[in-house]
Amino acid sequence: MPYTISGNAYKEIAARRFSDGRRFDHFEHSTFALPYVRHQVQHSFNQDFGIIQFRADFERDITVQQVKGDIPHVSLHFQLKGCSRADFKGLAPQPLQAGEFNVYASDNFLSDLHFNAQQGFEYLAITFRQSFLQTVLSQFTVPPGDIVRQLASGATFALSPTAMRVTPEIQLALRSLVNPPVSDNLLPLYRHNKVTEIITLLFSDLYPEPRPAFQQEMKDIYHYILAHFADIQSLADVARHFSLTEYQIKQQLRLQYGTTFYELVQERKMAHALQLLQQTDMHVNEIAWQMGYSNASNFIQAFKRRFGTTPRNLKQL
Secondary structure, three states: OOEEEEHHHHHHHHOOOOOOOOOOEEEEEOOOOOOOEEEEEEEEEOOOEEEEEEEEEEOOOEEEEEEEOOOOEEEEEEEEEOOEEEEEOOOOOEEEOOOEEEEEEEOOOEEEEEEOOEEEEEEEEEEEOHHHHHHHHHOOOOOOHHHHHHHHHOOOEEOOOOOEEOOHHHHHHHHHHHOOOOOHHHHHHHHHHHHHHHHHHHHHHHOOOOOHHHHHHHHHHHHHHHHOOOOOOOHHHHHOOOOOOHHHHHHHHHHHHOOOHHHHHHHHHHHHHHHHHHHOOOOHHHHHHHOOOOOHHHHHHHHHHHHOOOHHHHHHO
8 A cells, every 4th residue: 555645744845836026936845754755856936937856766655645736827747757647636647657748737736646666756847827828829820729728717637638758859948948058147038938949849749730841852751761761770860861850850750641750660671571581581680680670589579569470480381
């Protein structure tokens, strides 16, 4: 059974704060008064939003019951290390693994928080007033009407029904947000723009638009990947041959072809491996090496997932 902590005992640690001015105030907490938990909290906040860095070691499973949010807000929650689960009243359970995130909003948050026994747990939360998000969304050419309506209603909701993966672009923006390269005088403006950038990036992934102007170039890129699958290691290898950026190629592969760079390369590798098995006398180890696998067992597993049989069984047919 998990050890249970009351929401009131956890309130000081989990509280979302906003100040009255543009300058950032700071809150830190590292008391070890709670049993089975060693934690460190750093919170910088101003009138519009706050940045919370939470690190902890949990010696056993912990449940924090009835955590209440006193201030209506939106919370962008990034799971950096470890795992957690929030059970918000009115929502399905919201588990997060390392590298995942989601966005939660409510006029009256009420949740139970669950943490497994783990070392090196870490999350980063960006919390902002609902009016801040509404202002950012109003600047979109076509604001997402469903989100605008839910914010206006004050309902508790998650931006996505399941956790989303942190993209490299968002990861880079988060790094700059936490380690800003500017003086304190410029910090409010810098962080305001950086948080706006993060919101824009996540909505770009959630509400992408096809770009007809890219169709011909994406056709060339698609066939380039198929032709050079054995030589290219990343999207950067592809992008340097074309005018589109890595991010644009990634987005358009999903929109126009319903796939990712990795999936496309893997599909082509498996198709080529099948051809080699059927038309040559090459050994499985040699084919695995040619397909970029460090050992044959990994290749065999990937082959079986794709074709439902092993290379050896295929040879015997």
